[in-house]
Amino acid sequence: MKVALIGAGAIGCLLATRLGDAGATVTLLARGTPLDTIRRDGISLITPRNRVLRSFPTVTDDPLEPGPQDVVFLCVKAYALRGVIDSLHPLLGPETIVVPVVNGIPWWYPYSQPAPLADQPLTSVDPGGVLWRTVAPERIIGVATYVAVENHGPGRIRHINDQRFVFGDIAGRNRPQVKQLVDLFGKAGFAARATDRIRDEIWVKLWGNLAFNPLSVLTSATLGTLCNDPGTRGVGRTMMLEAQAVAERLGIQFPITADERIAMAATIGDFKTSMLQDYEAGNRLELEAIIGSVIELAGRVGVDVPTLRSVLALTDLRARTRTYPPGIAA
Structure with a gap:
């Protein structure tokens, strides 16, 4: 599976290391100091059992370089999502799915919901509806993450506790990509499962x-x-x-x-x-x-x-x- 991760914070580095070890072809998109540091030194991950894992994923600041992916994970803060949309589009092929790994209520939440949501964007998380208009909801698979990770500097993280991921289609559809994600995360050693009630x-x-x-x-x-x-x-x-x-x-x-x-x-x-x-x-x-x-x-x-x-x-x-x-x- 070809996997791109936008964002080289704690979660992005954790997934880059663990999914790469599980056999995925991983590309990490980063900028500035994280880009330079990971290119030079790779990622250093301290596990909950105090093992030190090192990984050297492909890392780039050019979204045109990896080509279309099977799945793109958005691993940035919720307020930074609008700033990475330009990086997302070159990674999308006809079947690419997008998984926003974000805290709080995600911008896609009102999709296919009855009133009072009724496909009306939330101004608190998506002012002006920019994300709503530019990321096709049909591509999105939701995820709830339970992971305690500390960021110790660019490319240096400590995985403290917990490693559960719950995936689900945001319209409750039975999609094969959800199972593929659960299988991939299972191979990576995470506790992963699917749900038809992701909200x-x-x-x-x-x-x-x-x-x-x-x-x-x-x-x-x-x-x-x-x-x-x-x-x-x-x-x-x-x-x-x-x-x-x-x-x-x-x-x-x-x-x-x-x-x-x-x-x-x-x-x-x-x-x-x-x-x-x-x-x-x-x-x-x-x-x-x-x-x-x-x-x-x-x-x-x-x-x-x-x-x-x-x-x-x-x-x-x-x-x-x-x-x-x-x-x-x-």
Whole structure:
């Protein structure tokens, strides 16, 4: 299988290493320092068992170089997706599928859904509907990822815990490409499965992120601490219940309870959430995709979400007024 990965962050490097080891022909599209570093030194991956894996995938900044692919993974932050669309199109052949590996509510979410979604783009994650108009939804396969990975610099990552991937067609169709992805990820050592209700899985993943990612920025605490401290656990649980009320108005069926989802997150332990990692690195935060999108959906279905609104306001202010470590420019 010919696989292209757009984005050389933690997830992109993890997939480039593991899928390449599973026999896929992998091309990693990167820019700037990550491109130069991976070309020179390859990728260094520390596994959960403290093994060090090295890989040297094909890496390029020219999307014309690889040619059409079987699958393209978009491994960039949700707010950066519009900036990589020009890189996507040269990789597309007639049968190419696109898998956005993104946090939060993805831009494709309203596709083929009844009112109040009804194919109406979400302004929080796709202002102006740019992604909606330029990436054919028929190509997209959704994925919910449960992977704790730390970025230790360009091409250097540590896989902390968890390695589950759930794939599903965004219109619930029975497509052979979904099984092909599950098989490929299984060969790569991931726990992968298929579902015909991918939006349910998106919400289960989002449930934890929308609560504990922003709380980690506000407190600088690790995921294990947030889940086990009675105060932050209570705030996070309230946020999750508000989000559940929104999701259920949209027909989502949660297979577990909020408390069970918190327990899942707690097993990861003293891991800095991706949002806290971004905050400490001086990077932009994915607040709109992870919380703003839920607030926008709440408005569409008429559900009040006061705690989500308050936490978003606090986290946004903290991000805008942060002080930067030496060597990081605002």
